[in-house]
Amino acid sequence: MSDTTLAWRQYRLERKMFWRNPTAAFFSFVLPLIFLFLFGAVFSGSQANLDVLVPGIAGLSVMATTFNALATQMTFLREQGVLKRVRGTPLPGTSYLTGIIGSAATNAVIQILIIIVAGKFFFGLGWPKNWAELAIFTVLGVACFASMGVAFSHVIPNFEAAPAYTNLVFLPMIFISGVFFDVAHVPTFLRDIANALPLVHVINGISAALVTGAPIADHLSDLAVVAVWTLACVILAVRGFSWSARD
Amino acid sequence: MPSAKPAITVADLHKSYDDHEAVGGVSFEVAEGEIFGLLGPNGAGKTTTVEILEGYRTSTSGSVSVLGFNPAERPRALRERVGIVLQSSGMYRHVRVREAVAHWAGLYPHPRNVDEVLAIVGLDDDAQATALVRTLSGGQQRRLDLALALIGDPDLIFLDEPTTGFDPAARRAAWMTIKRLRELGKTVLLTTHYLEEAQELCDRVAIIKSGKILAEGPPDTLSEASARYRVSWRGEDGTLISEEVDDPTELLHRLTGDAIARGESLADCSVVRPSLEDVYLELTADEASEVPQ
Numbered sequence: 001m002s003d004t005t006l007a008w009r010q011y012r013l014e015r016k017m018f019w020r021n022p023t024a025a026f027f028s029f030v031l032p033l034i035f036l037f038l039f040g041a042v043f044s045g046s047q048a049n050l051d052v053l054v055p056g057i058a059g060l061s062v063m064a065t066t067f068n069a070l071a072t073q074m075t076f077l078r079e080q081g082v083l084k085r086v087r088g089t090p091l092p093g094t095s096y097l098t099g100i101i102g103s104a105a106t107n108a109v110i111q112i113l114i115i116i117v118a119g120k121f122f123f124g125l126g127w128p129k130n131w132a133e134l135a136i137f138t139v140l141g142v143a144c145f146a147s148m149g150v151a152f153s154h155v156i157p158n159f160e161a162a163p164a165y166t167n168l169v170f171l172p173m174i175f176i177s178g179v180f181f182d183v184a185h186v187p188t189f190l191r192d193i194a195n196a197l198p199l200v201h202v203i204n205g206i207s208a209a210l211v212t213g214a215p216i217a218d219h220l221s222d223l224a225v226v227a228v229w230t231l232a233c234v235i236l237a238v239r240g241f242s243w244s245a246r247d
Numbered sequence: 248m249p250s251a252k253p254a255i256t257v258a259d260l261h262k263s264y265d266d267h268e269a270v271g272g273v274s275f276e277v278a279e280g281e282i283f284g285l286l287g288p289n290g291a292g293k294t295t296t297v298e299i300l301e302g303y304r305t306s307t308s309g310s311v312s313v314l315g316f317n318p319a320e321r322p323r324a325l326r327e328r329v330g331i332v333l334q335s336s337g338m339y340r341h342v343r344v345r346e347a348v349a350h351w352a353g354l355y356p357h358p359r360n361v362d363e364v365l366a367i368v369g370l371d372d373d374a375q376a377t378a379l380v381r382t383l384s385g386g387q388q389r390r391l392d393l394a395l396a397l398i399g400d401p402d403l404i405f406l407d408e409p410t411t412g413f414d415p416a417a418r419r420a421a422w423m424t425i426k427r428l429r430e431l432g433k434t435v436l437l438t439t440h441y442l443e444e445a446q447e448l449c450d451r452v453a454i455i456k457s458g459k460i461l462a463e464g465p466p467d468t469l470s471e472a473s474a475r476y477r478v479s480w481r482g483e484d485g486t487l488i489s490e491e492v493d494d495p496t497e498l499l500h501r502l503t504g505d506a507i508a509r510g511e512s513l514a515d516c517s518v519v520r521p522s523l524e525d526v527y528l529e530l531t532a533d534e535a536s537e538v539p540q
Contacts, residue, residue: 017340081337084303087303090323243303
């Protein structure tokens with residue numbers, strides 16, 4: 001069987017496993033929506049604030065469905081010895097990881113679509129103004145945060161520690177990256193930190209696609225920062241990859 | 248004895264970690280179709296040796312060949328022909344037994360039939376085959392491990408402590424299954440710290456301790472090769488005397504001759520050949536061991 005077919009089979013198994021855990025599936029889709037509706041209610045008087053919130057939540061969702069999910073999942077698979085077992089089969093490592101990451105990417109896309117629909121019908125946003133731009137920033141954001149999640153899983157000592165470790169990265173990043181409010185209101189030093197991180201740039205791109213309709217040409221620097229982070233994270237993910245738990 | 252090319256060749260294998268040597272010069276061969284056992288106490292270097300052969304670890308020095316391949320390079324052609332039961336390995340939380348085996352079947356070029364494999368390992372009734380893997384008992388999970396190792400129809404199967412933690416009935420059942428592998432013509436390399444298991448299953452056994460092989464051979468000849476006869480008798484003064492000799496012929500001749508000359512019977516005379524258990528205990532005992540002699 002070709003490597004692509006094997007990756008596709010792995011992807012289908014991952015999807016099946018994802019839906020077979022309905023509570024986890026439910027919360028991974030609903031939590032960002034809860035944020036969206038809570039903060040949406042708070043900001044309901046101001047379309048300007050909603051215009052910030054919806055792309056922000058979209059960025060948060062991209063990160064949560066890839067970085068958080070993969071860092072946790074890889075830690076689990078490694079600790080349980082699933083990775084080691086897979087390693088002993090003819091399945092190529094790339095096919096296996098493609099299946100797993102593809103499944104996380106699917107969740108990111110589903111999530112983005114839900115948010116677009118919510119934005120259109122509840123938050124006065126209309127349909128996306130630039131679908132290509134949306135696709136590019138979503139794909140790049142997924143690539144960046146997925147590889148970051150795989151790389152970060154090497155730092156997590158065990159599965160029980162996984163939520164604490166991922167939240168240590170996730171929560172500060174979403175707070176300073178303008179998920180819930182305009183980064184313009186953030187102190188300069190925090191804004192500088194946020195600008196060095198990828199999330200704010202993913203949100204800028206999604207915001208352009210959903211809200212302002214600014215062309216990709218206006219967001220090349222955002223694209224460049226995310227691309228650099230993606231490259232770095234891919235290298236870290238591949239280099240540090242371990243198939244078995246540390247003893 | 249190996250007639251064709253051996254399935255596994257290990258020559259002067261060494262594996263050192265920072266502070267200690269786990270394997271210190273191990274050599275052995277496993278013939279095609281043979282069940283070969285690495286028998287030894289915990290920490291003897293069994294798993295390290297097997298994991299080098301499986302391609303999980305690399306050796307410090309020495310050479311290994313598995314089905315003609317170097318396992319350290321992890322060639323796919325080798326992985327397609329080898330089935331591995333690790334000492335412990337997990338599974339997806341939400342996968343069902345049959346589903347897992349069917350998925351694994353897709354990873355191999357010429358898999359066996361899923362139902363056939365479930366039947367071989369004894370997970371073929373409907374309730375078991377559709378159960379979530381995480382709801383299985385320890386013994387059933389071990390059977391699934393074996394099913395996943397067999398589904399690719401491998402020529403060679405590694406079993407790392409296949410029955411550790413089993414109750415006696417489950418162990419008997421597992422032994423039946425492993426014996427079926429011999430009927431299927433498979434080569435098996437298993438590790439165990441149960442002597443009984445090695446005796447029951449293996450064509451040949453290597454006793455390993457502290458990273459070195461202490462004795463090697465078929466289980467029933469191992470005791471002949473490496474231990475002596477113990478001859479006991481009651482002396483003229485009534486005390487029980489025992490002596491260990493390589494060959495009891497001469498001693499017995501002398502004893503019986505003396506007894507006849509004195510016109511007495513040779514009281515309480517016995518000649519005992521040590522069992523494999525005695526050999527195993529003797530070989531693997533530490534210098535200041537509490538193992539009764």
